[in-house]
Amino acid sequence: MIRDPFPEPFLTTEGIHNLRDYGGYAGADGATVRKGLLYRSGQHIDASEADLELVQSLDIRTIIDFRGESERATFPCARHREFAADVIAFDGETASSPPHEGGSEKTDMTAEKGRQRMIAVYTRMPVNSAMIDMFSRYFKALETREGASLIHCFAGKDRTGVGASLLLHVLGVHYDDILAEFMLTNDAPTQHILEGQSLPRMKAHYGEIEPQAIRNLIGVREEYLGTYWQEVTRDHGSIDNYLAQTLGVDEARKARLQERLLA
Template structure:
């Protein structure tokens, strides 16, 4: 059957976000670019030869709609194959009969929340692919607009994990509209003091701010073990599609997302590239709610422009590497950490891969 999925999917809402995604995604030639019409520009490898193109509202071969036949080029434009507000998946099927590819836009076209993206499509070390439409990650969804909610409602999200502290939750509450998922907020009152003292943060130069970020990442494996245990318990119970978020969708969410991809067998190099996307996406899409969450009432402008804030807004792979190095130092391996602290041993890993890989 034709169940191979692409390792690359792009969304272009603006030139800037297109550039950001092009930098961060896995290099390759298979992509989707979504324009405002909406019109999709599809690109695929020449090795697939002549292809037929299908569209679907789910990445499911049993519910595909043909949109173009016997395309000999390696690119095509498709205009809104379905009426109404939907997320669209495409299947590129070689007429030769060899395996085709599912592709979709990784970053979702939302106005009120930054860095909302799908973790699907990535290839594992043993050449399976993470299923599209199961794992979403984002910045705080507090700013979702009514139009955004109309789109998000089509995703069928069943559970939302909020990794923000109680202080952050109170400052930027989420008032979900439409079909409401189950919510699982963190019960941490605040972040460590060295991450929240804005007067001190504003005085840091970029190297010291980067060191502070790396130090925070070394603490996350123990600090967020309870939340991670809950996330994986819900994944094992197949409570998906799921959304994981914090304030920026970069640090706490980035670490949790990295462990999900790791458990599914995605290579570390790919995980680091996925992690690195967040900084560019945040800079390309500084929504009002995100600016409000990051700003200080009296010092917001100065803080936002400071070298320390530049370092804190970055998704430097060195940050995630620091977390992985800390895990290996204390547990010997990421597998041992996940088994001992998160409750995800070999049997659970096998279950996750059966549920979420094609």
């Protein structure tokens, strides 16, 4: 079957949301982040056979799954019959209340409540011990492993978005480009896939949800990433201090990552 191609940098998929290459940006010392090595997406539970063939063709040898164990059990990823990549995941939960779950509070979900809920997600993430562990393992894997890598969570926008943003910073990408890459999630041509996976669970908890609240919960806003950056900078003085002191990305590791991932 011939499928119309999605606009770059999105890869054409039928059941995977937000699959894209997050390389191609200007990095340190006039170099460019290599394309064909760094991929990001949402979960793969609804991946079609064509999607699995596509993922297999990308030479992805390392998958970093930022979901917790309950998410992985409820939404197991489909795999190609010849799948052989190493999967790095956390033995426990990585998010206490991800947006696709209702959470503990039953309330009318207005646009502002949806926004505040997401701000809280990004406020907690810098001190979330599970995500600290996973981001540290992500950087270590990319420093040492050959082939392409894929990072994903449930929707491929929050935990995945921060992970991609941190790596791009390490590679010397300007914050304006990091933010632009982060915001591309809202342009993904597969929103219907995420809505099908998320909205029934959310509506079962909240009832009807305001349309803008849905956009705030399953999309991204500039202030979401800005909140993460602000929290880290306030507590550590800079993103680079946080990377070195908390995630183990010192100047030597940063140089090795740049050597491997810049061209």
